[in-house]
Amino acid sequence: xxxxxxxxxxxxxxxxxxxxxxxxxxxxxxxxxxxxxxxxxxxxxxxxxxxxxxxxxxxxxxxxxxxxxxxxxxxxxxxxxxxxxxxxxxxxxxxxxxxxxxxxxxxxxxxxxxxxxxxxxxxxxxxxxxxxxxxxxxxxxxxxxxxxxxxxxxxxxxxxxxxxxxxxxxxxxxxxxxxxxxxxxxxxxxxxxxxxxxxxxxxxxxxxxxxxxxxxxxxxxxxxxxxxxxxxxxxxxxxx
Amino acid sequence: xxxxxxxxxxxxxxxxxxxxxxxxxxxxxxxxxxxxxxxxxxxxxxxxxxxxxxxxxxxxxxxxxxxxxxxxxxxxxxxxxxxxxxxxxxxxxxxxxxxxxxxxxxxxxxxxxxxxxxxxxxxxxxxxxxxxxxxxxxxxxxxxxxxxxxxxxxxxxxxxxxxxxxxxxxxxxxxxxxxxxxxxxxxxxxxxxxxxxxxxxxxxxxxxxxxxxxxxxxxxxxxxxxxxxxxxxxxxxxxxxxxxxxxxxxxxxxxxxxxxxxxxxxxxxxxxxxxxxxxxxxxxxxxxxxxxxxxxxxxxxxxxxx
Numbered sequence: 001x002x003x004x005x006x007x008x009x010x011x012x013x014x015x016x017x018x019x020x021x022x023x024x025x026x027x028x029x030x031x032x033x034x035x036x037x038x039x040x041x042x043x044x045x046x047x048x049x050x051x052x053x054x055x056x057x058x059x060x061x062x063x064x065x066x067x068x069x070x071x072x073x074x075x076x077x078x079x080x081x082x083x084x085x086x087x088x089x090x091x092x093x094x095x096x097x098x099x100x101x102x103x104x105x106x107x108x109x110x111x112x113x114x115x116x117x118x119x120x121x122x123x124x125x126x127x128x129x130x131x132x133x134x135x136x137x138x139x140x141x142x143x144x145x146x147x148x149x150x151x152x153x154x155x156x157x158x159x160x161x162x163x164x165x166x167x168x169x170x171x172x173x174x175x176x177x178x179x180x181x182x183x184x185x186x187x188x189x190x191x192x193x194x195x196x197x198x199x200x201x202x203x204x205x206x207x208x209x210x211x212x213x214x215x216x217x218x219x220x221x222x223x224x225x226x227x228x229x230x231x232x233x234x235x236x237x238x239x240x
Numbered sequence: 241x242x243x244x245x246x247x248x249x250x251x252x253x254x255x256x257x258x259x260x261x262x263x264x265x266x267x268x269x270x271x272x273x274x275x276x277x278x279x280x281x282x283x284x285x286x287x288x289x290x291x292x293x294x295x296x297x298x299x300x301x302x303x304x305x306x307x308x309x310x311x312x313x314x315x316x317x318x319x320x321x322x323x324x325x326x327x328x329x330x331x332x333x334x335x336x337x338x339x340x341x342x343x344x345x346x347x348x349x350x351x352x353x354x355x356x357x358x359x360x361x362x363x364x365x366x367x368x369x370x371x372x373x374x375x376x377x378x379x380x381x382x383x384x385x386x387x388x389x390x391x392x393x394x395x396x397x398x399x400x401x402x403x404x405x406x407x408x409x410x411x412x413x414x415x416x417x418x419x420x421x422x423x424x425x426x427x428x429x430x431x432x433x434x435x436x437x438x439x440x441x442x443x444x445x446x447x448x449x450x451x452x453x454x455x456x457x458x459x460x461x462x463x464x465x466x467x468x469x470x471x472x473x474x475x476x477x478x479x480x481x482x483x484x485x486x487x488x489x490x491x492x493x494x495x496x497x498x499x500x501x502x503x504x505x506x507x508x509x510x511x512x513x514x515x516x517x518x519x520x521x522x523x524x525x526x527x528x529x530x531x532x533x534x535x536x537x538x539x540x541x542x543x544x545x546x
Contacts, residue, residue: 003344014332017292086328090345090390091317107493195359 001096004087017073018108021066022115029119036129051134057117058146059202064182065175066082066112067150071105072174075139076167081154085238095230098158102226106154110147122229140204145203145211148218155225162233242353244303245270245394245426247293251300253450255288260286262299262450268428269530273420275441276430277537283450285325285429286396291428292322292423305393314402318502321392323400331372339385346390357385362408362417364380376403384412388419397417397429399496409433413440434533468539469502469509472525473516476500482515491539498524503531503539 037047045052067118078084087097098127125131155173164170177205181200187197200220210224246268248283253261261283268274278284289295290302294312304313329338329393342352358367361381366374371382380403387395395416401409415439419425431437437444444461447455457465473479479500483492502508516523532540 003347007341007342009342011330082326082328083330085292086342086345086386087326088294089294089317089320089322089324090342091314091320092345093311093314166484168266168450200314237289239289239295 001100004092004100005103007087008100012074012104012108014109015074016049021063021070021112024066025063025086025115027111029115031121032119032123033126037123039064042127047124047128049128050125050132051139054117054129054135055092055205056122056124058142059158059204060113060116060120061182061186061202062103063112063116064200065112065179067109067153067182068157068174068178069199070108072161072164072170073167074105074108075099075158075161076102076170079161079165079170079238080167094159094224095232098162098226098230098233102151102155102158104149104156106151110153113150119124136206138182141211141218142189142203142206143213145218146172146223149199150203150208151219152218152225155158155192155222155229159210159229159232162229162236165236165238211218243269245305246428247303248287248290249301250305251287251290253283253290253295253296253304259450261290262298264447264450264452266445266452266455268426269450270426271420271424271533273416273427273429273441273445275434275437276428276447276534277434278430278447279435280480281539282447284447286450287447288322288324288396288428288430291396292320292324293317294324301317303383318390319393321390321395322385322397323380323387324396324398326402327386328373329379329382329386334368334383335374335385336367338382339389342386342469343389348390351389352430353389353391357389360388361385362411377408380404381408381412384415391423393423393425395425395427395429397427399431400429400516401431401433409436411499416440434537438533446537446540461533461536465533465536467528468507468531468535469506469512470499470525470529471502471512471516471523471528472499473521473523475519477521477522478519478521479516482519484496486515487512493538501535503535536542 036170041047084097088094151233157178160173160177161170164173185200186194197210199218203214244267246266248264248266251261251264254260264283264287276288290297291304298402301308302313305316305319307313307316326328330341333341335358336354336388341359348465355367355418357372361384363378363381364384371379375527380505384397384400387397401412406410413436416427416429420427429437429440441458443455443457445452471479476494478497480494482494483490483502487508490505490508492500492501494500502512509526509528513526
């Protein structure tokens with residue numbers, strides 16, 4: 001398992017689309033930082049502190065399609081390049097391959113999300129002043145729960161990738177599903193309890209009423225999805 | 241330690257309604273080099289992929305390095321080097337990175353193994369080159385280095401000499417023989433270049449349409465390859481009719497308009513000669529000749545007849 005993780009880490013560090021995604025987010029944040037916040041938005045959402053930027057950033061699902069793309073690309077390319085075969089023929093258990101890919105892709109998605117979070121917080125800091133008013137230890141808990149949700153989301157896209165079995169089909173499927181689930185459905189399912197506490201919709205506040213159902217849902221989803229993915233992968237012929 | 245490294249019992253692999261492997265039973269012993277011979281689509285790669293754990297048999301059992309439990313077999317695969325249908329390479333990584341990743345994957349703690357294997361396959365000068373920029377032959381050599389970097393006890397190589405130039409074919413042959421002798425490594429190798437396989441293998445397994453049709457040692461094969469009957473005459477269609485009527489079990493191949501090869505039973509020469517004379521065929525040549533491995537393969541897979 002440690003060898004698999006080392007290799008996945010090695011590949012992740014050299015995965016160019018990951019850096020392109022980070023670059024896109026950095027550029028957008030710089031642009032936003034230079035322009036600042038529109039007064040209408042400040043008045044409408046009643047933004048007052050840098051913490052409001054943190055709250056917006058941590059639940060931001062705008063880049064959901066990018067997350068789907070990264071996961072499908074990173075995991076799917078191993079099918080298409082037939083490099084997944086290396087791990088299998090080298091005697092690694094298939095569930096370990098699934099878990100190692102889940103860990104490596106989750107770390108990548110978490111880093112991308114962290115960039116969004118820091119970027120948005122910085123934009124709000126520029127407007128309202130860089131201070132820690134409103135921040136508390138509960139925010140760490142909030143980050144923890146969102147991390148669990150990111151892992152669950154990754155497990156879901158990993159399942160799609162394993163089902164597709166090649167990078168092109170998995171990219172297509174994951175980008176569509178992530179754009180629908182993370183971006184489009186938000187407009188139709190606003191206020192829906194199940195949707196808003198699923199991994200498609202990151203935790204909206206640090207209140208226990210949000211964090212507990214989100215964490216429970218994420219843990220159940222992760223375990224369930226990893227088990228299902230491993231079972232499917234265990235029966236799947238890797239023949240191409 | 242058991243003398244048997246791999247045993248398959250009644251292995252079957254079915255894709256929809258088609259059998260890729262049909263009731264295959266083979267036994268591979270330690271420290272031998274097996275030449276695995278079959279036409280395209282005969283089931284060679286399917287069996288190799290089952291051995292490597294990439295695909296699962298529809299039915300049948302396997303014993304792998306003494307283990308029969310699928311989970312235990314998976315663990316034993318750490319001692320197996322594989323190259324099936326070309327090398328599994330990361331195209332954007334260098335030669336060295338590819339071999340190094342494989343070393344990590346199989347858990348070989350010997351860091352010098354990476355450079356040693358690259359040197360062994362003659363890629364030292366290209367070690368910094370990206371794998372996608374290598375020629376086909378160089379990719380094959382990279383695949384072989386990756387297969388061997390874990391000091392395997394069992395090597396599964398599918399068409400390893402594809403794309404290699406004559407010099408590298410000779411190098412690979414001597415390298416595989418050395419690994420076989422020095423490391424007590426069993427090698428299971430397929431190739432369409434049968435003459436090359438003949439120089440390498442100690443045992444031969446023939447597969448045809450998903451079935452193992454013959455399994456022989458090198459010595460037995462030499463004996464079997466000894467003879468075929470060559471006939472040259474003015475009426476090959478009539479000769480074919482005679483063969484079909486009088487020798488229904490014989491395999492043959494029509495070579496040209498006036499020549500035919502009859503495999504396996506030189507003792508039919510006298511009777512065949514009489515039959516041709518009775519049919520008014522003018523025979524210009526009737527002789528027993530030696531077969532190459534290619535000709536033997538054609539003879540047992542049916543030539544034109546089956």
